[in-house]
Each structure stands twice: as C-alpha cells, then as structure tokens.
Amino acid sequence: MTKFEVTILGSSSATPAYHRFPSSQIVNYNQKYFMIDCGEGTQFQLLKYGFGYNKVDHIFISHLHGDHYLGLVGLISSMHLNGRGKELVLVGPPALKEIIDIQLFHSQTTLRFPIKFIPTQTDQPEIVYRNTEIEIETIILDHRIPCTGFFFKEIKRPRKIVKEMLEIYNITPDEIPALKEGHDYVIEDGTVVPNYVLTTDSPVPRSYAYCSDTLMITSFIEQIKGVDLLYHETTFLEDMLERARDTHHTTAKQAGEIATMAEAKKLIIGHFSARYRDLLSHLEECKTTFKNVELAKEGITFSIEN
Ligand SMILES: [Zn+2]
Known part of the structure; x- marks a missing residue:
C-alpha cells in the first residue's frame, strides 16, 4: 500500500510548554513530504525526527498567528545555507509573502532557490495542490483571523x-x-x-483533514465526511468553553462531536494550551463524544490505512 502517514512535530498552542513545540506536522505521501504549519523550533524537530532540510518541498500555513508560522523564516534560511536549489512551494495567507520578503530584504539575502507562493483565501475551499495520486484542498475555518485547514485526498485510481x-x-x-x-x-x-x-476495483481512496485553529463549526463537515484521519484542535477543556468561544478555539468534547458528525474513522487531538501539563483529561473528555481518539505527541507517526 502507498505510504500515507502524518508525523507530529509540534502539538502546543501559543507558547512551547512541557516539551511540547508549537504547531507543525509532516504528511508523507509516497515519499513526498508536505509540511503543515511551521511554529518556532520546527527546524529542530525536522532534524530530530530525521526529515532533514531538503525533503520538504511544500509548506502549508493555516494562518498568521505566530505559533503556526514563526519557524518559517528560520527554516527557509537554513535551507538556503544548506545549498538548496530546488523550488519550495509555500501555501498560505497573502500577507505571508510580505512577511518573508521583508525579512529577506533587510538581511540582504537572495535565496539560492525559488519560492513559489500560492495565496489562500477564506471565501470557499479551493484545491491548492494536485498530482496524479493526491490532491489537497483548503478547509474554511472560523478563527480570529483568516484561517484555513487542509484536506488531503487520494485520487481514485483506475480499475x-x-x-x-x-x-x-x-x-x-x-x-x-x-x-x-x-x-x-x-x-x-x-x-x-x-x-x-475483466478488471478489479482499485482501493478506496484515503484522506486526512487538518483543522486548526477554529471555533467549533460544522460548515466543513460535508466536505470531509468519512475522513480516515482527522486532526482537530482542542486548545481547551469543556470547563473553559467560554474562553474557547472568545478566542475562537475548540474544547476536547467539541472536537469529538465534530469527529462523530464527520464520521471520521480516527481522531487526533492537538494544539493544547500551555496551561495543561497533563493531557489525560483531554483524552478522557474527548472519548465521551468520540471513542477512537489519540493525543498528538511530538515524534509520533500516524499511518493511514484502508
Ligand atoms: Zn491561532
């Protein structure tokens, strides 16, 4: 079976806490490595878990809160210093390009490799990557600033x-x-x-959805219905529901409700607030609404199988 797996590089929200890094993960589809979000310290995590600087050719940034992208310029800089020549595709909110350009401009750095920038928008989902095997579509989320998730879908193969x-x-x-x-x-x-x-059917296409950061919303449920693996943020526990609503985040119980509605086969919860040292309460609370759930943890790889 073609490899389709997700490795967590960072599971923390806002600030690093208790050895948890800010958001980042790698989706490996058939030895193509897609990075989602790039919080501060992501390049250390890349090296620690054996990905190196040059395996990643596509980086997807959900939104411009620092815990989701402040590692990006450091990573790009290291790619440059390590002699990268091949193109890097960067997908994210329009202002991300400006942020990178201004840092490169003031350090008088001309990168040795081209960056192809694909801006996202939050009006409707759009396909931001496609090859013959897989396509990646944005998911419109509801956060304090424009934010998209990313939906990885295998393309149905011919019989x-x-x-x-x-x-x-x-x-x-x-x-x-x-x-x-x-x-x-x-x-x-x-x-x-x-x-x-004369023929046999090809395997059922597999899928992975990344939803962080967001208020609990149901508008994307139909889009990801039947998803094999769902990553959903759970910044807070239910006793902080008001705070979750105010800051446009989700509780563990709510993430389980989303997974149930979406008929997800498995749920990973992450983006934990720094106020929580122990995460067992997240797991237990989430299990009251969705049973097949695991905690995102740095270095853990989740394999997506039929
Ligand atoms: Zn955020």
Whole structure:
C-alpha cells in the first residue's frame, strides 16, 4: 500500500510548554513530504525526527498567528545555507509573502532557490495542490483571523486489468483505457463481457483533514465526511468553553462531536494550551463524544490505512 502517514512535530498552542513545540506536522505521501504549519523550533524537530532540510518541498500555513508560522523564516534560511536549489512551494495567507520578503530584504539575502507562493483565501475551499495520486484542498475555518485547514485526498485510481482475461477475450491494447474506466467489453458477435470480469476495483481512496485553529463549526463537515484521519484542535477543556468561544478555539468534547458528525474513522487531538501539563483529561473528555481518539505527541507517526 502507498505510504500515507502524518508525523507530529509540534502539538502546543501559543507558547512551547512541557516539551511540547508549537504547531507543525509532516504528511508523507509516497515519499513526498508536505509540511503543515511551521511554529518556532520546527527546524529542530525536522532534524530530530530525521526529515532533514531538503525533503520538504511544500509548506502549508493555516494562518498568521505566530505559533503556526514563526519557524518559517528560520527554516527557509537554513535551507538556503544548506545549498538548496530546488523550488519550495509555500501555501498560505497573502500577507505571508510580505512577511518573508521583508525579512529577506533587510538581511540582504537572495535565496539560492525559488519560492513559489500560492495565496489562500477564506471565501470557499479551493484545491491548492494536485498530482496524479493526491490532491489537497483548503478547509474554511472560523478563527480570529483568516484561517484555513487542509484536506488531503487520494485520487481514485483506475480499475486494474486482470491480465489473463485479455488473452481469453483477445482484447487489444487500445481497448484497455476504456476497461480501466469501467466500461464493459463487447465481442464481435455482440456478446457483452461485464467489466467486473475483466478488471478489479482499485482501493478506496484515503484522506486526512487538518483543522486548526477554529471555533467549533460544522460548515466543513460535508466536505470531509468519512475522513480516515482527522486532526482537530482542542486548545481547551469543556470547563473553559467560554474562553474557547472568545478566542475562537475548540474544547476536547467539541472536537469529538465534530469527529462523530464527520464520521471520521480516527481522531487526533492537538494544539493544547500551555496551561495543561497533563493531557489525560483531554483524552478522557474527548472519548465521551468520540471513542477512537489519540493525543498528538511530538515524534509520533500516524499511518493511514484502508
Ligand atoms: Zn491561532
């Protein structure tokens, strides 16, 4: 099965606390490494967990609160000093480009590699990356400043040809694309050979959704319905619901409710407030509304399987 996994580099909100780093994670899809958010210290975490500077070619920034991007200029600088030549694609709010440009300008740095910048918006979801295997779409979140999540979706592969059948029915290579699309085969005498005799279905596409930071909202539920793995922020516990609402964050109980509504197969909770040393209460509270949940923890990798 094609590798599809998520490694947590940072699980803390606002400030580092109790060995927890600000938000960042790596999605590895078939040895392509996508970074989501890049809080301060992310480059240390990249090295610590064996990713190096140059594996990552795409970085997605959810929003411009410091705990989600203040590691970015440091990382870009280290990529530059380590001789990176290949393009870096940066996806994030429009002002992010200005922030990077001004820092490079005042340090009189001309990067050795090009940055391709793709601005996000919060009017409606849009596809910000696509290759033949996977596409990444924004998720519109509700935070104090414009914020998007990111939805990684495998693209459904064509059906697989059963080779022995090609000989049995004398099927020529130019017929194969239609069979892969699911069409039946018609023999010269008019007999129809159903497609399922000639092909097998490809695996069900897998998906991963990253939702941080946000008020508890349901507007993206339909978009991510049936998601295999959902990362949802749980900055607070339910006894701080008022504070969660005021700061546009979510409680552990609410994150479980979202996962239930979205029919997620598994939930990871993260973005923990620095006020909490122990996170067991988050886990227990979340389990009252969604059972299959785990805590995000630095260095842990979650594999997404069918
Ligand atoms: Zn924030």
